[in-house]
Amino acid sequence: MKTRDILNTVTRTLPGWHVYNDHQFGRITTYNPQAGCEVVVGLPDTDTNTIRIVRTRYELVEDTTVLNTAGMGEEQALDELARLLAAPMPRTDRLMRLKEQFDKTAEWCRNAIGNEQAAKDTEDMAEQYMRVCESCNEYPGHDPVLVFEGWLLGEELGSPYETRRQAALRMRAVVRALYRD
Structure with missing residues (x-):
């Protein structure tokens, strides 16, 4: 599969995004500054028939997909790449x-209740939540919400x-309610 064909597929699927071809690392990176989204498409090298796609939003990894193009025709592989790029990002x-x-x-x-300590505890836990989300970027199989609920x-x-126990109890209720949505 030619780099030009992959580049054309990316620009056609993600119109209005900034696209550049990184020859040194063999990947195409697209970025949408308004949505805070970035998609990196790793080009297949001569040894593999796989395209690696990493989608990031707000610096949180949405998903990592490896598209195995072995056994696919070039047109089918490009159509599958376009479908993966156009998918929504519900996790983020x-x-x-x-x-x-x-x-x-x-x-x-x-x-409402004038409890500054509970507010501080909740803000501390929200910061911990963002740290959990960032650490889960390294382990895409882990869902940050479930890891945070365990924490x-x-x-x-x-x-x-x-106050800290009560804040954790309230936040667990919020996590469960939003996780079901």
């Missing part, structure tokens, strides 16, 4: 909705501070 949307909900919870603690359970059971 869910992660960002959860972060927004944590921010609202902290604001509610601060304004919250440990925080709820092991914290000696009542």
